[in-house]
Amino acid sequence: MQSSVRECFVRLTVLASVRMVYANNGTAAYGMNITYNLSWAPHHLGTWPVCDIKSEDQEQMPVEESGNMLIMIAAVARKQGKSSTAWLKSYWPLLKTWADFLITSLPDPGNQLCTDDFEGPNPHNVNLAAKGIVALGAYAQLLEMDGQASEAQKYLAKAEGFAASWEEKAKDGDHFRRQYDLPNTWSQKYNLIWQKLLGLSLFKDSVFQQESAEYEKHREAYGIPLDDRHNYTKADWSMWSAAFGSKETFKATVDSLWTFANSTPDRAPFTDFFDTITGRLKGMRARPVMGGIFIGLLTQSEEVVVV
Ligand SMILES: *[C@@H]1O[C@H](CO)[C@@H](O)[C@H](O)[C@H]1NC(C)=O
Numbered sequence: 046m047q048s049s050v051r052e053c054f055v056r057l058t059v060l061a062s063v064r065m066v067y068a069n070n071g072t073a074a075y076g077m078n079i080t081y082n083l084s085w086a087p088h089h090l091g092t093w094p095v096c097d098i099k100s101e102d103q104e105q106m107p108v109e110e111s112g113n114m115l116i117m118i119a120a121v122a123r124k125q126g127k128s129s130t131a132w133l134k135s136y137w138p139l140l141k142t143w144a145d146f147l148i149t150s151l152p153d154p155g156n157q158l159c160t161d162d163f164e165g166p167n168p169h170n171v172n173l174a175a176k177g178i179v180a181l182g183a184y185a186q187l188l189e190m191d192g193q194a195s196e197a198q199k200y201l202a203k204a205e206g207f208a209a210s211w212e213e214k215a216k217d218g219d220h221f222r223r224q225y226d227l228p229n230t231w232s233q234k235y236n237l238i239w240q241k242l243l244g245l246s247l248f249k250d251s252v253f254q255q256e257s258a259e260y261e262k263h264r265e266a267y268g269i270p271l272d273d274r275h276n277y278t279k280a281d282w283s284m285w286s287a288a289f290g291s292k293e294t295f296k297a298t299v300d301s302l303w304t305f306a307n308s309t310p311d312r313a314p315f316t317d318f319f320d321t322i323t324g325r326l327k328g329m330r331a332r333p334v335m336g337g338i339f340i341g342l343l344t345q346s347e348e349v350v351v352v
């Protein structure tokens with residue numbers, strides 16, 4: 046178990062570092078010389094193994110990717126324990142650019158792409174906003190770890206203010222909306238798990254409890270749909286949402302996923318995208334994102350030194 050957690054953090058560190066070199070105009074050292082001029086984190090780097098995409102050819106997911114980077118870097122730094130910010134030395138201006146961009150985009154990220162836009166357009170996306178807010182909290186943690194206490198306080202206060210505003214604007218009776226502007230909607234707020242994994246306290250405990258209770262109302266034979274728009278779901282994000290629920294809801298989601306894998310009529314490599322009623326594959330097969338189903342491992346508390 047411990048070695049899987051270590052392996053997971055080694056991979057996260059490599060992933061974070063490559064993106065940071067690219068976004069920091071650092072590719073010349075590797076024979077590329079690409080300049081990246083956007084104020085948010087890149088969505089992609091090129092076609093593996095060549096990192097050569099130009100800024101103007103990026104598919105933009107500004108809040109999603111800036112949030113991903115700040116959350117991932119904070120998760121790695123926290124696992125490393127003391128002196129864990131030394132590897133960030135050349136990157137503070139870049140991280141600040143991303144955090145400041147998030148501040149301009151919150152609490153409502155408006156109309157932009159996000160990682161689950163295969164569901165359809167989703168402006169005023171509440172789950173995406175949650176990622177940005179948690180990421181600002183993550184950035185505050187990084188500053189704090191680096192001894193930049195007053196900066197940390199400034200960003201934490203912003204994150205707290207946005208979380209309070211999110212709770213007010215997204216409330217829909219006993220749960221929270223999919224879009225700020227759409228009453229009678231719901232969605233899995235799988236991004237909220239990072240508040241728990243980073244030990245932040247931006248959103249109230251009641252948010253997690255009310256959301257979990259809402260998801261249970263929609264459980265089908267093979268799991269809980271991603272949101273109110275379709276019957277299909279994502280294996281990885283369902284596990285993220287389950288990981289902030291009770292032991293019972295976590296187990297119920299593991300059981301649903303097992304039932305799906307054990308009874309789908311499709312003879313295909315394990316998919317992250319399937320129908321919760323029919324158990325049929327919707328399209329994606331054996332993707333690296335399936336690592337997300339192991340999110341429960343990240344709740345372990347030991348430090349893992351990987352640099
Ligand atoms: C990188 O490209 C810029 C602009 O084209 C050029 O001025 C610079 O000399 C190049 N640097 C390297 C290390 O090739």
Ligand SMILES: *[C@@H]1O[C@H](CO)[C@@H](O)[C@H](O)[C@H]1NC(C)=O
Binds near residue numbers: 068069070081082139
């Ligand atoms: C990288 O170069 C671009 C183009 O000159 C510039 O806009 C951007 O600010 C640079 N990024 C960093 C992190 O220095």
Ligand SMILES: *[C@@H]1O[C@H](CO)[C@@H](O)[C@H](O)[C@H]1NC(C)=O
Binds near residue numbers: 082083100101
């Ligand atoms: C980034 O650089 C490209 C290529 O030079 C340019 O077309 C684009 O307008 C620049 N974007 C920003 C935000 O400066």
Ligand SMILES: *[C@@H]1O[C@H](CO)[C@@H](O)[C@H](O)[C@H]1NC(C)=O
Binds near residue numbers: 322
């Ligand atoms: C889910 O499937 C049921 C049964 O086929 C259908 O009646 C319902 O409209 C579907 N729901 C959505 C949100 O597509």
